[in-house]
Amino acid sequence: MSLLAFHDVACDRGGRRLFAGLSFALGPGEAALLTGPNGIGKSSLVRLAAGLSAPAAGRIDREAPAALAAEAAALDTELPLAAALGFWAALDGGRERVAPALAAMGIGHLAEVPVRFLSTGQRKRAALARVVASGARLWLLDEPANGLDTASVAALEAAIDAHRAGGGAVLVASHVPIALPDAQDLRL
Numbered sequence: 155m156s157l158l159a160f161h162d163v164a165c166d167r168g169g170r171r172l173f174a175g176l177s178f179a180l181g182p183g184e185a186a187l188l189t190g191p192n193g194i195g196k197s198s199l200v201r202l203a204a205g206l207s208a209p210a211a212g213r214i215d216r217e218a219p220a221a222l223a224a225e226a227a228a229l230d231t232e233l234p235l236a237a238a239l240g241f242w243a244a245l246d247g248g249r250e251r252v253a254p255a256l257a258a259m260g261i262g263h264l265a266e267v268p269v270r271f272l273s274t275g276q277r278k279r280a281a282l283a284r285v286v287a288s289g290a291r292l293w294l295l296d297e298p299a300n301g302l303d304t305a306s307v308a309a310l311e312a313a314i315d316a317h318r319a320g321g322g323a324v325l326v327a328s329h330v331p332i333a334l335p336d337a338q339d340l341r342l
């Protein structure tokens with residue numbers, strides 16, 4: 155049983171074909187690492203996986219809901235961090251997951267700080283904490299290590315390992331080296 159499966163998928167952007175004939179599947183505990191040069195279509199693939207756009211050909215099956223971390227953190231910048239994450243966690247039915255998620259990403263001490271005061275790396279960690287708090291089995295992470303320091307990359311790797319150990323799956327697009335043991339290599 156797959157949490158995410160691409161069947162012979164093609165992707166067009168701006169009238170141009172980015173890739174075609176792409177098939178892969180992610181089952182519980184599995185990971186895929188998506189790499190390739192700038193502009194090749196990595197973010198476009200992650201958006202397809204999230205259901206934010208439709209494939210030009212082929213079929214995508216995904217378990218809903220999936221958790222997406224892309225460029226925009228989608229956190230209310232006026233709210234303290236814990237409350238901003240709590241908004242989403244409440245929608246996902248898991249407010250109690252916020253504190254452990256903040257701790258997992260090493261930003262528990264920032265819980266009461268308004269999101270607008272957070273640094274670039276801290277916001278990135280907050281966006282990842284939102285994914286951790288979501289409770290979704292399928293994580294879709296577009297350049298999750300951008301802007302993270304070494305310790306934060308290690309925290310991200312640990313969070314992904316724990317997620318996989320619990321039966322979750324993860325698709326990661328990354329330029330930055332990130333340890334994903336036994337991950338499928340998706341090179342565009």
Ligand SMILES: Nc1ncnc2c1ncn2[C@@H]1O[C@H](COP(=O)(O)OP(=O)(O)OP(=O)(O)O)[C@@H](O)[C@H]1O
Nearest residue numbers: 167168169172190191192193194195196197198199
């Ligand atoms: N909304 C859009 N309309 C038209 N073209 C687009 C759109 N979004 C992306 N593109 C184009 O699609 C191509 C793939 O973009 P995408 O962001 O998926 O690449 P990427 O591999 O993630 O790149 P990077 O490594 O720079 O993040 C690029 O040439 C980009 O200009």
